[in-house]
Amino acid sequence: MSSQSIRRRVLRSAAAPAAAVALALGLTTALTTAPAAASGSYTGRAYVYGEGSLAGDWSDEGVVNVATHRSSNVTCLWQTILWADGYLPRSDIDGIFGDQTHAATVRWQRNHGLTADGSVGKATFAKAQQNIVLQDTSDGYQYGMYDGNSLFAVRRPINAGNWMFASPSGVFISAAYNWKTC
Numbered sequence: 001m002s003s004q005s006i007r008r009r010v011l012r013s014a015a016a017p018a019a020a021v022a023l024a025l026g027l028t029t030a031l032t033t034a035p036a037a038a039s040g041s042y043t044g045r046a047y048v049y050g051e052g053s054l055a056g057d058w059s060d061e062g063v064v065n066v067a068t069h070r071s072s073n074v075t076c077l078w079q080t081i082l083w084a085d086g087y088l089p090r091s092d093i094d095g096i097f098g099d100q101t102h103a104a105t106v107r108w109q110r111n112h113g114l115t116a117d118g119s120v121g122k123a124t125f126a127k128a129q130q131n132i133v134l135q136d137t138s139d140g141y142q143y144g145m146y147d148g149n150s151l152f153a154v155r156r157p158i159n160a161g162n163w164m165f166a167s168p169s170g171v172f173i174s175a176a177y178n179w180k181t182c
Helices: 003-024 073-084 099-111 122-129
Strands: 049-051 132-138 141-147 151-157 160-162 164-166 172-174
Touching: 073 099, 073 141, 073 151, 073 164, 073 172, 099 122, 151 160
Parallel strands: none
Antiparallel strands: 049 160, 132 141, 141 151, 151 164, 164 172
């Protein structure tokens, strides 16, 4: 194994604990500054990213499934959507795309007229985002609500930036592909 690939593996393994510490200390800038590219991402960004209006912002996102970004905050975001729409119990929101999340995703996709492959990509994210309703613009952010059977809050910087979502405990979490803090 080359020294470069060893260095990448060490950096990847250190990223999640560092992000968790930053989040715990309230250092949100550590989670929202220029990220490295995410593998499997359509935008090449490590976060769910958007600009302009909140509407139509998720149509270029990366893939989340049992093999890609399986353990991540984006998986936690997707599980929160599944919970809000009644497809997953709140207790299953753990940021790990396992069998329960896969089965719930297949049901969700089937019920929303999508290809029911259990993989969350462009079409599935775009369909889910149709339930986000702008609520407020303040403090440099656009705040919205995901309006399913249950509600949860989302936010993104007004002009452009990384999406965050409210975890079941109410704390805003960056929707990152490469680490899990939920």
